[in-house]
Amino acid sequence: MTISTLSFQMNAVNQMDALQTAMSKTQTQLSTGKQIQTAADNPVGMSQVVQLNTQLSASQQYVTNGTLATTGLNLESQALTDATNTLQSARSLIVEANNGALNASQRQAIATQLTQMQQQLVSIGNRQDGQGNYLFSGYAAGTQPFAQNGTAVSYQGANQVNQVQLSADQSISTGDTGSSVFMNIPAGNGTFTTAAASGNTGTASVGNGTLTNPSAWVPGNYTITFGTGNTYQITNSAGASVSSGTYSPDAGGAFSISFNGAQLSFNGKPAVNDQFTVDAAGSASVFSTIAGAISALTSPTLNAAQVTTQLNGMLQQMDGALNNFNQVSASVGARLNAVATASSSAQSTQTDLQTTISKISDTNYAAATTQLSTEELALQAAQASYASMMQLTLFKYI
């Protein structure tokens, strides 16, 4: 077969061109560290890398979300601890005040302390984060949640809190509303509250009562009226009699009355026509509880038994409030845990993603370097052989 001189030259040049192109490609892979420069190099690989990068970026954002949520939750956790401490001090004071041995001025002193503690709680409830957003006002981040007017405190925040995403399918609340933490605490024992009527003249005080048979309980408001000879009658809000009977006090003067699955403990001797009320439990705020204690302690008209009844009720509500603080704290702790777990799992996901991205898109230096030297060798050989073959011509010998 004859090879034309021109095609011999052209072929040699084409081969060298091809080798140079290949070397330039390998060199680009080495210098950029990426084996995929554009989608055309590896459409599937490139779209995977882009998707993985998107996931990586989203995952980093989720960690950021979690970090921001942590800041708020830590502040809330601290506020709850402070509120718990304050409320516990208030509770000790009320226990102390519930001791009948105190005189009016001593009770007044305790009431003054309680007033300060109520203010302290209000200011805890009105705490702000670093950006000036109120911790406990929910959606209404710029609205001071608690407004105080005398001893009455009202909630002005919103009833919903923000959720943030910790992952595509996990969200947590970034806080709790003031209404759920401070305001809507189940009053009394959670089912009903007890109170002594203001006109009572006897020495009997009533405890908080317990629900011994919840299925027998008929929600409603009831009045217990004592008659002569240890008799009593219980009427509902419509005035209809629900139950009646006689009570039998023990040696210490204590007795109990049961109706509709509820059991009430009394202490002391009720006068005829003394009345006690059993009301369906609404919700009470921690502020109104303290305010109730203050008003009981400073009331000029209440007798000792009435004060004791009221303070008993307040103590129970305080326990409810402390319990509520505790539950919210536990929930905040659980959320902080969720953030920590999500963030550590996100970090390991990110490492995996980066490894995968690197596997798909990064240059394998060992392979690429070997390839480059192979191509270099081939190009050198091509150049050398071309130069030497170009020497071979018959014309040299003519």
Next chain:
Amino acid sequence: MADLLSTSVSGLLAFQQALDVTSNNIANASTPGYSVETANLTPSPGQFTGSGYVGSGVMVQSITRAYNAQLTQQVRSSQSSYSSYNSLATQAQQIDNMLSDSTTGLSASLQSFVNALQSVSSSPTSTSARQAMLSQGTALAQQLQTYDSQIGQYSAQLESQIGTDVNQINTLASNIATLNQQIAAATASGQTPNQLLDQRGTLVDKLSQYIGVQTLPQANGSEDIYIGNGQALVSGAVAQPLTTIPGAYDPTQLNIGIQNGAGVTDITSSMTGGELGGLLSARNQVINPTQNALGRISVAVATLVNQQQQSGLTLNGTPGQPMFTVGGVQVLPNSGNTGSATVSVSRGSLSQLTTDNYTLQYTAGAWKLTDQTTGQAVSTTGSGTGASPLTGAGLSITITGTPAANDSYLIEPTAGASGGLTMQLTSPAQIAAASRAQATAGAANTGTATISSVGVTNPTSYAGNSYTVTFGAAGAYTVTSGTSTPPGATVATGTYASGQPIEFANQQLTLTGTPAAGDTFIVQPNSTANTGDNSNMLAMINGLSAKNLDGGSTSVNDAATNLLSQVGVVTQAAQNNAAAQQSVNQAATTARSNATGVNLDQQASDVLRYQQAYQAMAQVISISNQMFTSLIQAVG
């Protein structure tokens, strides 16, 4: 003696001519397209003598060039294929480079925007987070706009390249026609004009770079050139010039026409091969589809974000305004339309919106919508009036005026979208992070149901009234208007399922848990004080991440990734095909060159051969002289 001399002289002349041919071959050893020529020696006719015919020497009967029609055809067809793929690859590579960046590409920008939304949802009152969201939104809009204008530039370059190619083809065709004429004239003399043939062959080779060609040799030596589906570009001494015709719908997109007796025929669809074929493929396979796909992404982002913006409240407590404007549907009437109809088109359902273009034609008294990419008819409903718009393919089409029969319109649902994508909001406060509706659980609720989300689903019809959702037995619920007792008019009823939205009055409430009978939830306009509400922002994030396109199978991010991989696949295929065709072309060129090119060693040996023959002839003359001298001496 005289015979001896004349024979020798014939040899001298013949070998001289053969050496001329050889030296011409050597001179053209590096000339592309040169075919090696051979002096065909033939004995001169013999002279009759009594003892028989005595030869009278040698003569060069003809000088012929080496030619191989089959290999030449292979070179040209592989050249056409290579040029076509190479030009497609070059065009596609531009788009591929533009879109391919795993860290700054479109997917990354989309994710950065979503991340900015996440930051706002984490800190709804933070002005800096809101400002960052505006900046990322602006950056995203600018990126899509930049892509659009870059594609516009590539498209303009491509159209101008089409014009240049057509001119180049016309010049080559006209030169080939002229050569045909000269060749025909020269061939009439009985000898083949080798140099003219080589010249024409080179021109046809060159023509095959621009367009796929077929050649048909004629008896008179001329060669007819056909392109496309057999349209004669050159026939004998006549070249039929190609022209560019502005597209009937879009005059900026050029079509290819060929002049014939009656006028100009549009032969765009049959233009394959060569650079011109590659450019037309690039326009149909890469440039236009990419512009449409980017446009659909712009539409999706703008629609999803704007709708959610309008479902929310800004930091100032006012309903949100659309964040982005986006270019509308482009309707291009056919330049041949004779009726007076005006067609206006708006986009309907996002999930039905495609990246295809459509033609709308008025035939037999009815409008017919056809998908240009698939060629399939699209089923439509409605009559096209304002009250009953023609709907189909996610479009809503209204026609006013009177169309003439066969009037047609090109509808580009997304092509113009990215170009008009701009950020409308100027102040961070205008971001609507809060929902326009809020829900509150009744204070006396005893069930475990809690509010999971509440939102406005149709912001344009949302009236901002209050409603009460009251549960009865077994999860049955009644929605009544107002919050007072006794309840107002019933708006909706249904049966509750945990996590399933309760929809009424252009809003929806989602609860989780189990409500007890008698539990109530109040849904009412959100308080303007709820500046920390991020629920609308969460809904916006979900909307952008959800699979809202292609009938609910593709998210915005999927669309961006799909586009990238589609462009990558087209580019890679074009590059691979170009490389393959380049090898085929090189192999064919080598084969042809080996068959018809100059081998210098061969020529060197020819030089030696003819030189020796010449020297031998000269020696014969010398011998003849000696013979003559010895005869004179003998006689003298």
